Amino acid sequence: MSVPLTLLGLLQVRPRHGYDLKRAYDAHFGHDRPLKPGQVYSTLGRLERDGFVVVSGTDRDGGPDRTTYAVTAEGVTDLDRWFAEPEGPAAYLQPVLFAKVVLALQSGRDAAQVLDAQRAEHLVAMRELTALKKDADLDRVLGLDFALFHLEADLRWLEHTAARLDRLGKELAR
């Protein structure tokens, strides 16, 4: 899961201050692992240093943490790259894939395209692993099977989600 890119994606949906950002992150992506407040501010600090976000305002009646951040053109370019590149077909991808789908929908990108690119990546990896099984010993085959079953589970989730994109888009827009 890439926390910096996910926060950047949330900031592209609209500028937010740190607490607001944490709330949005936790609501969508932090069910199991909510962000620590310190992590939000340190990440924002690094994103600002790298030129991906800028301070876009301060909320006067709030406390010291009411600084609002917005994404820069450079930040958008970084996000575009993230959305365009499928993840390497490794295990435990679901959180980052889910973040990509939600944020693609919210930022008006083609979420179906994101899912298709990932599907292709997974299918190619499965084909390669299947070819390796051909003349391998059983212990190696079972290791390859472990990876294949996990990739298959990911793929099923990708298909399942692709079939529900319209509804997810509508719910997120509410």
Added chain:
Amino acid sequence: MMEPLLTARDLHLSFGASPALAGASVDVAPGEILALLGPSGSGKSTLLHCLAGILVPDSGEVGYRGIRLDRLSDDLRSELRRSDFGFVFQFGSLVPELSAVENVALPLRLAGHKRRTAEARALEWLERLEVGEVARKRAGEMSGGQGQRVAVARALVAGPRVVFADEPTGALDSLNGELVMDLLVGAAREQGTSIVLVTHEPRVAAYADREVVLRDGALALTVGA
């Protein structure tokens, strides 16, 4: 890609008002294993049936070795299916009244071989697919996995140029599914047979050289060369 063996160009086919195929185009190269994926109702079986000359599209072209399948008479298409194609379906690929060995011998008998030679070759194939022990049983007396291996033997026995397989592992557990795919793909590679494979299972699709995903009766995504 090599000169394709099978081609579908812009196929349209409706059952009543609802379109099952809406502009599907795909090629199959000699010896190529092609997987057709996509959600239920997206037109996978319909496309497979058009490529195999079982169904004729409302419009579009189906070509096989320079022959327009969609323009052939019903009789000629049946003859071509018998001589050049093999079939494996999810259920009911076998004739229930016949024993396993008689089922596998059937394509050879239809091609004019004598019973003795046909059954001898059928038995070889059954043994190759590790189901020699069910040779004298009927379809109803075998397990699903054994029945599917018998069906694969029947699809391959006459040396077809193309095997059409619609969910060949749909009713099998993962181990039997893998065995059926290993045997089907291994035998097809050996004789240069192409396979058009419809499946819901990514692990089965992973045996293919190329995967195409159908959506609403047309190709939405191609993965591979």
